[in-house]
Amino acid sequence: MSYKAKFKVWRGEGGEGKLEDFTVEVNEGEVVLDIIHRLQATQAPDLAVRWNCKAGKCGSCSMEINGKPRLGCMTRMSTFSEDETITVTPMRTFPVIKDLVTDVSYNYQKAREVQSFTPPSSVRPGEYRMKQVDVERSQEFRKCIECFMCNNVCHVIRDHEENKTNFSGPRFLMRIAELDMHPYDVADRQDAAQEEHGLGYCNITKCCTEVCPEHIKITDNALIPMKERVVDRRYDPLVWLGNKIFRRGDNGK
Amino acid sequence: MTQTTPDAPVRRQRAQVKVRTLRTDRWWLTPFLTFLGLSSFLVYGVWAIIDNSIFVDPYIAPFASPCLAEVTCPEGARLFGWAPIGDWYTLSPGLLILALPGGFRLTCYYYRKSYYRSFWLSPPACAVQEPHGKYTGERRFPLIMQNVHRYFFYAAILIGLILAWDAVLALVHKPLGLGTWILIVNAILINAYTLSCHSCRHITAGRLNHFSRHPLRYRAWTFVSKLNAKHQPLAWASMFSVMGADLYVRLVAKGIIAFPYA
Ligand code: SF4
Ligand code: SF4
Ligand code: FES
Ligand code: FES
Numbered sequence: 321m322s323y324k325a326k327f328k329v330w331r332g333e334g335g336e337g338k339l340e341d342f343t344v345e346v347n348e349g350e351v352v353l354d355i356i357h358r359l360q361a362t363q364a365p366d367l368a369v370r371w372n373c374k375a376g377k378c379g380s381c382s383m384e385i386n387g388k389p390r391l392g393c394m395t396r397m398s399t400f401s402e403d404e405t406i407t408v409t410p411m412r413t414f415p416v417i418k419d420l421v422t423d424v425s426y427n428y429q430k431a432r433e434v435q436s437f438t439p440p441s442s443v444r445p446g447e448y449r450m451k452q453v454d455v456e457r458s459q460e461f462r463k464c465i466e467c468f469m470c471n472n473v474c475h476v477i478r479d480h481e482e483n484k485t486n487f488s489g490p491r492f493l494m495r496i497a498e499l500d501m502h503p504y505d506v507a508d509r510q511d512a513a514q515e516e517h518g519l520g521y522c523n524i525t526k527c528c529t530e531v532c533p534e535h536i537k538i539t540d541n542a543l544i545p546m547k548e549r550v551v552d553r554r555y556d557p558l559v560w561l562g563n564k565i566f567r568r569g570d571n572g573k
Numbered sequence: 574m575t576q577t578t579p580d581a582p583v584r585r586q587r588a589q590v591k592v593r594t595l596r597t598d599r600w601w602l603t604p605f606l607t608f609l610g611l612s613s614f615l616v617y618g619v620w621a622i623i624d625n626s627i628f629v630d631p632y633i634a635p636f637a638s639p640c641l642a643e644v645t646c647p648e649g650a651r652l653f654g655w656a657p658i659g660d661w662y663t664l665s666p667g668l669l670i671l672a673l674p675g676g677f678r679l680t681c682y683y684y685r686k687s688y689y690r691s692f693w694l695s696p697p698a699c700a701v702q703e704p705h706g707k708y709t710g711e712r713r714f715p716l717i718m719q720n721v722h723r724y725f726f727y728a729a730i731l732i733g734l735i736l737a738w739d740a741v742l743a744l745v746h747k748p749l750g751l752g753t754w755i756l757i758v759n760a761i762l763i764n765a766y767t768l769s770c771h772s773c774r775h776i777t778a779g780r781l782n783h784f785s786r787h788p789l790r791y792r793a794w795t796f797v798s799k800l801n802a803k804h805q806p807l808a809w810a811s812m813f814s815v816m817g818a819d820l821y822v823r824l825v826a827k828g829i830i831a832f833p834y835a
Contacts, residue, residue, distance in 0.1 A: 335586025387595030387700055407595050409588060412700075416588045451785035475696040480708045481587075503782045520712035523689050524682050527699035540771075540801070544682055548723075548775035555720040 322347040323402050327355065329367070330409040333418045339407065340364075346397050352408065353381055353392035356420070368419040376533060379467035383420050384409045389469040389531045411472040427468045430488040433516070434495050438507035450503050458498040461542060463534040464491065470528035470538060476521045487518035490528035494542035500549060510553040513546055522547075593702040600698035607691035610809070611684075617816050618675075622667050626826035631746035632739075634667075634822040635759060635815050639735050642666040652735060674732055677725035682771045683808045685719060723772035733764040749834050752825060759811075759818040766811035769800035 325346045328339040344358055353371055360367050372378040374393045381392040386400075386407055400406055414422035439448070471489035472478065488496075496517060500509035513519040524547075528538045536542075552559045594600070618636070627637035628650035640646035643656040645666045658669060678684050689695050696703040711719055740760040743753040767773070778794035781787055800807070824830040 330588055330590070332588070335589045337588060384595065384700070386597045389700060404597075407597075409590060409595060412587055412590065414587065415585050422587075453784040453791060454782070456784075473699050475703055476708060476710060478700075479696065479703050479705075483708065501782055505782075518710075518712075520717070521708070521710035523685065523695065523710050523716075525686050525689050525696060527696065530699050544771045545775060545779050547720075548772060549780060551720045551723065552780060555717075556723065 325355065325397070325400075325402065326405040327359070328405060328407040329356070329359065329364075329419070330416075331364075331367070331419050332416070334416055337416065337419075339409075348398075350397045351393055352383075352385055352390070352395040352397065352406070355397065355406075356392060356408065368417070368421045370421045377465055379465035379533075382411055382467045382469045382472065384411060389473045391467060391469075391533050394533060411469070413472045413474075413478045414468075424468050426484060427466070427471060427489070427491065430492045430517075431495070433488065434492055434499075435507050435509075435512065437499060437502065437505055439504045440506050443504060448504055454503045457501050457541065460536055461494050461498040463536055464494070465534060466491070467533060469531045469533065473527045473531045474522075475525070475527065476518070476523075483518070483521060487521045490522070490538050490543065493517055493519055493522065493546060494536070494538050497542035497546040500546065510546075510550050514550045514554065519543070519546060519550060594698075594700055596698070596700060600701055604691040604694070604697050607687045610812075611688060611691065614812055614816065617820070618671075621819055621823075622665050622671065624823060625665065626823045627666065629822065629826035631743045632750075632752045632756060632822045632825065634819045634826075635736055635739070635756070635763075636671075636819045637665070637667045638739050639670060639732075640666045641669050652738075670732070673725065673728040677722075677729040677732075677767075678808075678812075680719050680722040680725055681808065682722070683805050722770075723776065726767070726770050726772045726776075729767045729770070733760070733767045736760045736763055751834055752821060755818045755821050759814040762807065762811040762814045765800060766804075766807040768797060769804045769807050771801060771804070773797055774801045 322345055324343050327342040327344055329342060331337050331340045342359055342363060344355055344363070346355060353369070353374060356367065356369050360369070369381070369383075369392070371381040371393060373380070376391055376394040379391075382389065383392050384390070385392070385395055387409075389411065392408075408420065410416050410420045410422045411424075414424050414426060417423050468491060471491050474489055476487050477484050477489060493513060496509050496513045496519075499505045499507070500513070522543055524539055524544060526539045528543075529536070529540070532538060621634070621636040625645070627634045627640065628647045630649050633640060633650050637646075637650070639652040640650040641652070641656060642658045642662050642664075643660050644663050646656055648654070662669075690697060694703055695705060695708065711717060736756075737760040740753070740756040743750065743756050747753050774794065774797045777797050778784060778787060778790040781790065784791040784794070821830065825835050
């Protein structure tokens with residue numbers, strides 16, 4: 321079964337551009353990325369789109385489909401009605417290079433700013449001994465495919481460009497939580513999360529969780545637990561007192 | 574066609590899409606319903622503070638429990654017959670404790686999400702632009718105060734136990750009363766909501782990095798985590814159950830609901 325669908329696709333270089341109308345064939349079982357490829361093959365040979373695996377695993381094809389951040393390769397055409405006009409735009413939070421391709425270097429910059437895994441100096445590689453239950457929590461976060469749709473949808477930077485300097489976005493706050501929960505990491509992540517990476521900007525409204533294609537519970541399992549750890553460190557007088565009296569540092573955890 | 578090199582100014586610009594959102598679904602419906610739900614709770618709460626029909630043996634209205642005032646709490650309504658607030662206090666007993674469950678819900682991570690979205694529109698829904706020019710989040714006063722949530726959690730544990738005790742008393746004195754079973758259901762939901770709290774999850778074992786060294790706490794954490802995944806539905810269920818139970822007791826106390834097993 322095939323039909324002609326109406327598409328509006330953002331075209332332009334840099335920030336300037338406009339939505340261009342297309343009518344294009346859709347066949348059974350196809351996804352939005354297939355349609356973009358058909359446009360390239362038939363009507364718009366210079367249409368730029370970033371993609372790689374077409375299997376929802378490389379995180380390249382992030383775009384906004386009818387205003388929602390989605391992976392183009394995982395959005396089935398069957399989820400739209402045949403008379404619906406489908407609007408495809410680049411991710412809104414990042415600068416556009418061309419058409420649907422955005423410059424995501426903000427994310428790489430923020431990734432570099434997170435202090436890497438820091439084991440105690442007494443433990444050598446090969447000597448790590450961890451039980452499965454101790455690493456289970458962080459394993460959820462390792463499913464991330466770095467599509468950056470969570471950072472794209474987060475209103476802290478999506479609606480306020482000026483916050484980009486001080487806010488690392490859910491993707492990297494989750495990375496910090498992952499390291500902070502790691503049994504062998506000794507770096508101070510809690511002050512850094514709050515002071516340098518802007519955890520306090522997050523108001524836990526969960527849009528990152530809503531768009532994550534890997535269904536990682538970013539807010540519930542990384543951001544809120546990290547906020548609670550920051551409360552321990554900075555805002556809870558009883559924990560502070562307890563740590564003074566019992567000298568219960570991170571090692572006791 | 575212009576060439577875009579990495580440092581060309583045009584490359585620093587986002588797509589100049591001129592509309593607030595391109596979403597085509599009814600994204601406004603959830604914040605709208607949330608707004609109505611939370612508002613109804615506020616309006617009911619104000620009424621419940623003014624209203625004095627808080628007790629009809631053996632039921633006590635949850636909004637007024639524990640009842641601590643000498644003048645305004647009838648004999649049987651007091652917790653273990655105890656009324657520490659002397660005769661100088663003549664206002665509603667609910668007012669004395671309001672801050673605890675109120676503060677617990679106000680600083681709850683789920684309620685925060687829901688009112689930031691539905692009242693403050695920050696953001697109203699995902700990928701829908703918020704109407705504010707500036708945004709600083711929970712970094713400074715007053716919102717930095719949200720971090721006291723765990724203290725409200727400790728208080729909420731006490732309130733939960735007291736509501737459970739109220740239900741037990743009702744069960745002992747009037748096992749076949751409809752009100753008894755309403756209070757029991759409410760006590761269960763309130764306690765489930767309290768235990769599913771994110772701070773509770775953190776305190777049980779979330780703050781640890783070596784679960785394997787604390788097997789008991791790890792098991793408690795696993796249990797709380799399961800409840801925690803239901804925190805949103807429990808927040809709504811317990812909010813409506815406490816309103817419903819409170820209203821029911823007051824209507825019985827006023828004689829508006831009157832049948833043998835009321
Ligand atoms: S939960 Fe926090 S990090 Fe995630 S989208 Fe919302 S504000 Fe951003
Ligand atoms: S956390 Fe989810 S949404 Fe964010 S980059 Fe990773 S896979 Fe994408
Ligand atoms: S092309 Fe790899 S995730 Fe879509
Ligand atoms: S009660 Fe909702 S997070 Fe604590």
